[in-house]
Amino acid sequence: METLLFYLLGGLALIAAINVVLLRRVFYSALSLIVCLSALAGIYLLLDAPFIAAVQIIVYAGAIMVLFLFVIMLLDPFSATAHVDKRPYLVFFAVVLGTAALLLLYPLLKSYDPARAPHELLIPDARPGTVTHLAATLFRDYLLPFEVTSVLILVAIIGVVVLAKRQT
């Protein structure tokens, strides 16, 4: 079962990666890369790395790729709008799927009970790969690199503001 899932997700990731290179329009390349990153997140789950899988979806497929898509649409507006108006019925499907997702989420949110949330925060000898173990290692053994990383991000922020600012 695990092997089958690995082959499915790996094949999906590989096909999406080849698509990234083959597609002519950058916008579709970026969408294909999102598929590839999501499939890789599934493989991380198979490899007992749930935290990395979640970060892959949230940070990579979420934040970074949204940044890419923003810039693509900002700089190359005709690459995205060429095919949109031919299929107005897609809006209907979007509304239906969005409503369905909302209905699915509602009981999930309603079933949350703060009193039943877990209380034990630190398990010293947790299995490698669990979030607890990862956090303990990250904030104990790798505390200095972690802090240096924040300086790196600060430098990147300042650099981006300087580079993207309109020179007058």
Next chain:
Amino acid sequence: MSIVHCLILSALLFTVGTVGVIVKKNVIAIFLCIELMLNAVNLSFVAFSKYLNQVHGQIFVFFVMVVAAAEAAVGLAIAIALHRNRKTLNVDDADIMKW
């Protein structure tokens, strides 16, 4: 599923990304292929982390992701500056520092 499977997939993804970096002309497409290469490396980190039964590989993936985020932000800002100054995103047109 053994570590060999993961490493082969990682190598394939890295190769596809390398080919993309060489073949593509659009600067943003090149960035996308670089992200692909970084993800291929991340996959082998996680695979080694599992099969050596250590958590350090996943910590490195975390740091790679942070560096990738910073790199993407700065790279896209450079792309915006390039588009503003040269009105192009083709890397062959940005050859002022070539010779």
